[in-house]
Amino acid sequence: MSSPEQRDEVEMLSLMLLIRRFEERASQQYQAQKIGGFCHLYIGQEAVVVGAIAAIRPEDYLITAYRDHAHALARGTSADACMAELFGKVTGCSRGLGGSMHYFDKARHMYGGHAIVGAHVPLGVGMAFASKYRGEDRVTLCFFGDGAINQGSFHEALNLAALYKLPIIFICENNLFAMGTSVERSTSLQQIVHRAEGYDIPGHVVDGMNFRDVRDQLTEIVNSIRANPHPAFVEIRTYRYRGHSMSDPASYRTKDQLEKYRMDDPITRLRAQLTREGKLTNEQFDAMDKGAKETALASVKFAEESEEPPLEDLYAYTYVSEATVPTAAGAQA
Amino acid sequence: MREITYRLALNEALAEELERDPNVFLMGEEVAQYNGAYKVSQGLLDRFGPQRIIDTPISENGFAGMGVGAAMVGLRPIIEFMTFSFSLVAFDQVVNNAPNMLTMSGGQFNIPITFRGPNGPAHQLGATHSHATECLYANFPGLKICTPATPRDAKGLLKTAVRDDNPVLVLESELLYSSKGPVEPIEQELLIPLGQAELKREGRDVTIICYAQTVPLALAAAEALEEEEISAEVLDLRSIKPLDLPAILTSVAKTHRVVVVEQDRPYCGIGAEICFRIQNDIFDELDAPIARVSQEDVPMPYNERLEQAVLPSAEKLIAAVKKICYA
Numbered sequence A: 001m002s003s004p005e006q007r008d009e010v011e012m013l014s015l016m017l018l019i020r021r022f023e024e025r026a027s028q029q030y031q032a033q034k035i036g037g038f039c040h041l042y043i044g045q046e047a048v049v050v051g052a053i054a055a056i057r058p059e060d061y062l063i064t065a066y067r068d069h070a071h072a073l074a075r076g077t078s079a080d081a082c083m084a085e086l087f088g089k090v091t092g093c094s095r096g097l098g099g100s101m102h103y104f105d106k107a108r109h110m111y112g113g114h115a116i117v118g119a120h121v122p123l124g125v126g127m128a129f130a131s132k133y134r135g136e137d138r139v140t141l142c143f144f145g146d147g148a149i150n151q152g153s154f155h156e157a158l159n160l161a162a163l164y165k166l167p168i169i170f171i172c173e174n175n176l177f178a179m180g181t182s183v184e185r186s187t188s189l190q191q192i193v194h195r196a197e198g199y200d201i202p203g204h205v206v207d208g209m210n211f212r213d214v215r216d217q218l219t220e221i222v223n224s225i226r227a228n229p230h231p232a233f234v235e236i237r238t239y240r241y242r243g244h245s246m247s248d249p250a251s252y253r254t255k256d257q258l259e260k261y262r263m264d265d266p267i268t269r270l271r272a273q274l275t276r277e278g279k280l281t282n283e284q285f286d287a288m289d290k291g292a293k294e295t296a297l298a299s300v301k302f303a304e305e306s307e308e309p310p311l312e313d314l315y316a317y318t319y320v321s322e323a324t325v326p327t328a329a330g331a332q333a
Numbered sequence B: 001m002r003e004i005t006y007r008l009a010l011n012e013a014l015a016e017e018l019e020r021d022p023n024v025f026l027m028g029e030e031v032a033q034y035n036g037a038y039k040v041s042q043g044l045l046d047r048f049g050p051q052r053i054i055d056t057p058i059s060e061n062g063f064a065g066m067g068v069g070a071a072m073v074g075l076r077p078i079i080e081f082m083t084f085s086f087s088l089v090a091f092d093q094v095v096n097n098a099p100n101m102l103t104m105s106g107g108q109f110n111i112p113i114t115f116r117g118p119n120g121p122a123h124q125l126g127a128t129h130s131h132a133t134e135c136l137y138a139n140f141p142g143l144k145i146c147t148p149a150t151p152r153d154a155k156g157l158l159k160t161a162v163r164d165d166n167p168v169l170v171l172e173s174e175l176l177y178s179s180k181g182p183v184e185p186i187e188q189e190l191l192i193p194l195g196q197a198e199l200k201r202e203g204r205d206v207t208i209i210c211y212a213q214t215v216p217l218a219l220a221a222a223e224a225l226e227e228e229e230i231s232a233e234v235l236d237l238r239s240i241k242p243l244d245l246p247a248i249l250t251s252v253a254k255t256h257r258v259v260v261v262e263q264d265r266p267y268c269g270i271g272a273e274i275c276f277r278i279q280n281d282i283f284d285e286l287d288a289p290i291a292r293v294s295q296e297d298v299p300m301p302y303n304e305r306l307e308q309a310v311l312p313s314a315e316k317l318i319a320a321v322k323k324i325c326y327a
C-alpha cells in the first residue's frame, strides 16, 4: 500500500485531471456561448498551482491574476461553483458577479481572481503583512504572469515585502508570453528570476511541467519562511497550450514550440513517474480520469440548472449593509 | 460615399497622420506585431516600421509618461491604451503631467499628445474592465476629450486630435469597432474640429443628447418614438470637452424638452454638467425637468442580465422621453 505522501501524489494527479477536464468543458461551453466576457484557460500549467498547493496548508493565503480557474479548484472550490460562476449564476463562487477573471472563495482562502495586470501583487503583500502583524505563521502565495513583472505595482510590492520582511512567495508563472508578446520582447533581463536580486529577495527557478519539482522547492521555501518570515521569488517555467484567451488564435508562436511542451505534459509526466514507481495502475488512472470528466460534465448541468442572481443583487454589494455582511466563514479560520 | 468600419476609419487616420508628420509615432501594448488587440493598427508596423510603431511591455504608467516626456521635446506621440480601464494605471501621467505642464512651466511646455483606445463597458467584462472614464478625465482642465460614434467621426476626430497642440483623449468604443458608415474618399482630407456637436436626426418634441455608445441607442429610440408620434431630435456631442454648448442650447430652445443619455455613471457624470448648463442658460425654455439615463451607480456585475440592468438602453431612454413628454 502507498504511504500517505504517495497517496497525496495520486490525489494531486487527480486534481490536475479535474482542472484540465473542467477547462476543456469550459472551453466548449464558451464556444456554445454559455459563457461571456473574457475566458483564459490554464491548460498546460496545471502542475504549477497543484504543486504549490501541495506545499502549503489550507489556511495559507493565495491570490492570483485572471487565469484563475485552476487556483480556485486547487483550493477546493467545487467544480460546480466554478462552472456556475462562468455561467454568471448565483451559485457561482462570486455569485455570478465576478465571472471568469474574478473567482473568490473566502472560506478556502482564495483571495481572487484579479484582472488588472500587476494590481494584485501589492494586495498579496498586504495579506502577508497582516499575518506577520498578527503573529501567525501563514504564508501568502502570490501568483502572476511574466507580463506582470514590468508593472510599477510589482516593483513597489517587491521592495515593500523585502523591506518589511514579509512571509510571501512571489510566484511568476512564466509561460513565455503575455498575450502576443514574448518575454524577450517585454523584459530587459535574460532571466526573470533576476528581478528578485534587485530587491535582495532570494530567487529560485522551478520546472513548472514537473509537479514534484514545484512541490519540493516550494516546500523548502515555505518551511524557511515559517521559521523566519521573509519574501521569496520563484520563477516557474511553464507553457499554456491554448491562446491567451478564447479569442486569441496564438499565431505568434510556432507549432514546434507548442509540440515540444505538449510532449512534456505535466499530467503525463506525473502519471509516468507514479506508474514507473508502481504507485498507480492504468486502471486507476482511467478511473480517475473518468471521474474528472464526470465531475466536469456534472458542473455544466449544475450551472445550467442554477438561478441567475436576483435583480436585487444589483445594489446589494456596492456597500456593506446588514443584509450583505460578508460571510464570516474564512475570517477566523 | 464609400462605407467603411469604425476600425478601418481609425486605421486610416493613424496611417495618414504617421505619413504626414515624421514626429508622430504610435506606442502601446500589442500595437505592432499583433496589429492591435482590436486590430486598429493593422498593417502599420509593416508600413512604418518598428521605430514608429512600438510594442511596449505591460507598463501603462511608464509608456504614458514616456509619451509626455517625448512630447516635451518635440515629438507627437499617439499612446494606445488597450482599453481606457487600463489607463487608470497611468492616471497620474494623464491627469497630472500631461495637462498641467503648460501652466506649471508658465507657458513653456505644451504637450501635443493623443491618448486613445476603447472606453466604456463592452460585454460582460466585469467591474475592472468596464469603466467609462470620460467623466473622470473631464474634470481635469488642460485635457480635451472626444468620443466618436461613427466611422466618419472616428477618422476626422482622431486626425484632429493628433494635430492638436494639447493633450487629447480619443475615447473609442469596442462595441462600435465593427460598425460601418459613410466616410469621404481616402484622397480627401477629413478633419472634424473638436467641440462641434452634430445633429444626427432632426425633431420637434424632445432633444436627446448622446455621445459614443449611446448614439446608436438614441437613434433607435428616436425611430421607435416616431411611431408613437413623438418627434425626437438626436444631438451627438462628439466632443465632451470642449463642449458644444451653442448646439445644445439651440436644440433645446426648439424642443423645450431634454433627455441626456450617457454611458458613464450618474454621480458627477457628464449629464450632470449638461443639465446645469442648460438650466443655467435657458431655464425659461424648459417645459419639463431634464431627464438623465445613465449606468446604475454600482460596480459592473458580470452576469448578463444584471449588466443589462446597469447599462443605459433604448427602452430606458424611451421611458424617460415619454415621462417628460407627457409631464
Ligand SMILES: Cc1ncc(C[n+]2csc(CCOP(=O)(O)OP(=O)(O)O)c2C)c(N)n1
Binding pocket: A067, A115, A116, A117, A118, A144, A145, A146, A147, A148, A175, A177, A178, A179, A244, B029, B058, B060, B082, B086, B089
Ligand atoms: C493593466 C492592464 N493592462 C493590460 C491588460 C490586458 N491584458 C490582460 S492579460 C495580458 C497579458 C498578461 O500576460 P501574463 O502576465 O504573462 O499572464 P498570462 O496571460 O500569460 O497568464 C494583458 C496585456 C490588463 N488586463 N491590465
Ligand SMILES: [Mg+2]
Binding pocket: A145, A146, A147, A173, A174, A175, A176, A177, A178, A179
Ligand atoms: Mg505569460
